[in-house]
Amino acid sequence: MSLASAIRDRDVAELPSKRDEDWRWTDLRGLVRVLPEPSRPANPSSAGPFDALAGDVRVSTNGGTVTPVVIAAGETAAVALRFVSRGAGAHLAAVDVTVGAGARLVLLESYESDEASVAQVSLAITLASGAIVERIVLAQDDAEAVCVSYAQVVLGPSAKFHQTIVACGARRQRLETRVLHPGGGAELRLDGVYLLANKAHSDQTTVVTHTGTDGLTVQLTKGVVRDQARGVFQGKIVVDEGADRTDARMGHHALILSDRAEVDAKPELEIYADDVACAHGNTVGALDEDALFYARQRGMSQAEARSLLTEAFIGEVVDHIGHDGAREVVCAWVAERLRG
Template structure:
């Protein structure tokens, strides 16, 4: 006999929204019925309490998806998919499946949005077949009162390539979660992210990469900054199975605290069962270089402008990996605009 706990209003709203759902959404409904939303008691969510963040949500909502039809999507070689996902007030969820056929090159641009009072949960299942390449750019919701979870399960084929970049300005709670199954055998993955969080904004970058075969490469660079009252979270885990000899995997997180009440929590992890690998992780937190700030002000720059330039120069590096120049410039401009707003 299965024991079900008593869901709160937000959990009940999501359960109602997913009545009759199939596939991943049915699994989400069942998990919510069984145990509810994750809380800080869950090790994987210890800094992002989803149950607490969704208090006040009492009704089902809608997660509208444009640019990606239902069923399995198999884009042509050279295609660009512009996917938009907009969560209205209330609890909602949606999912899509994307298959990049062998030796094709596809660009996926995701733009997520959440209204105040929304809980949106969007899930992607992506297969990148042998020799294929996926360039994925993710813009997380910029919402003071919305809660949003974007998750992906990505399976790479031999010789496949994944290049992913995320830009997150935070919400009441934002979480971008990526799980990659990496086969080695010439496959490569890059997972980069930038977050810039103002007061009462929360951004969570979580990833797990599992290396299952020999000779794989992974690079991961996350850089973020949080103002007083903002909270950034970085959780990255690299798992190297015994068969994954000759793996080269590197993970780096750098955080910038912009005020006395800023918070950044980070946990990079390596779990290695192979003995012939090159794996490393690094994590560092700091504040703005006051010497550099003084130097710039001595040359006539106002303090707010000087601070914005220093923060931009620190944060922009992960955006350099975006192959499309137009997309790269767009994200740089968005970052610059948000810095001007914080100043």
Template sequence: MTLSTALKTGDLTALPSRRDEDWRWTDLRGLLRTLPPAAPAHDGEVPAGPFAGLADAETVFVNGRRVAETEMTSGVIALRFVALADTASQSASHALVVKPGESLVLLESHEGRAKGYVSDVALDIAVGEGASLERIILVEDDAEAINVVTAEVALAPGARFAQTVLTSGARRQRIETRVSHPGAHADARLDGAYLLDGQRHADQTTVVTHAGVDGTTSQLTKGMVTDQARGVFQGRIVVSPGADQTDARMGHHALILSEKAEVDAKPELLIFADDVSCAHGNTIGALDEQAIFYARQRGIPEAEAKAMLTVAFVGEVVERIEHDGARAIAAAWVAKKLGSPE
């Protein structure tokens, strides 16, 4: 059951619902009573994206259609999915292969420049032996949009994959990443940050399956919800039989800044091997009132103090971004979302 299938067939029963364990907090069937018409082709200019000026090449999808593409297997590339049609549906798919020994930075953006759209994006990513890929994803959807982004990532021995998701949510939003990890000295880092207000919803779901010996995974997700927003984190690390000497770490930490906001978290370690080092942590709480008090004593208004503390809280995720330009844009995006001076 997927949104993609529903958009292709028009069959609403293909939508995932709360009866599906992995979708119980991101119910699409109960929300979508009708599917909007397909988005029309766009033949006009496309506004610049959030990573403008950083990439050596750019692939652009507008309303689900590819309008520009430059083939590259190394360097820095931008991958943009732009919604420019109100109350319309769009779907897109893209495959990316990083050749053995190559190094690539993927600056991926999902840009909601329309109202009330439904979007589904599927990515197929392969990172070759000894290759490296850093994927930075910035998602800015319309408040009434529905958006599902699913990435299937296959790592070869000795490959390195690093990912950071930054999102402000939507009416319903799910960013899902599934990693096939071979062990064999391959390394995966999966990070994320969600900053939600109003009635926005964001679901960050990851599954990493270790299939062989000597693999590492590190994961850190942080979030903030206020007003009536809802954040969802589902992280699952599977250590298959025989995947000895796996080193896997997962952490999710969230701030709830209003009584009506909600965070649902489900970190999981499924371990079927003996000689492993695995751990996970999960905390959900509020800002430190004492820190806010000290800031106010120094003449800082309460709203600004809360923004500064939240920026510092999320900053650990931002600082783990390796690409300098992308890290600077991410830091500015966080500061703007939280109303804090940069």
């Protein structure tokens, strides 16, 4: 039961629906009545947002194959990975990313679509011991597109994985990350931003499973929704029996800037070990009236004050991006959307 199997088998009955607990706020079966024809090979015909930052740019257009990303032990690399949809067809793409012991990788991923395409991208990311990966995902899908990205991440001992997903939504957009966390000094940071307007929908789902002792997970997702947009956050942290001394913290905070926008959240903890410190916090609300008033009395217009406060709100996440060039690209992208 997934978008991938529905596209493969050309059968809408395999689409996840709101009756499936994990998809209750991202109903695909109710939306996609007929699957479009398979996409035809095409040319990306534009540059990707991170092209200038990576020596190695790989593009999958309309499900075209991409050679697996393999970083040998001890090496350092920056790879841009573009998933491009041209036209309104349906397609699947899959990429394996393997990072050797002690290697460093900056993975600059982008989703670019221009019409009502239906696509699923599957990634398998494996980090050997001591590997360090920073994954930055910029999902700029078309307002009519349906896109699911599914990443399965496996951490080696003392590996570090730092992820930031930035999304502006689509007709339906789901960015799902599942991490197997062995503990043993491995560190995980999962951050996310969604900026939604009009009728956009964006779903950021994460599942982190701690299987060993001494694991660290820090999560922070922030969103701004306006008009009739809908933001969804589902975060789940599982601590297996015996995964003692796990330290996991999750935060999700959203601003609703219109009367008809919606935010749905499910921050979940599933704990089977006693010596742990796990916490989550979740807030949903409007901009703080007092802060707005303060900014206005310093001479700002209402619009300026609002954009200053929302930018500062989102800035907390964007500032965590370690790669300077990527942070600048994301910063500019966020600023443009918040002001527009």
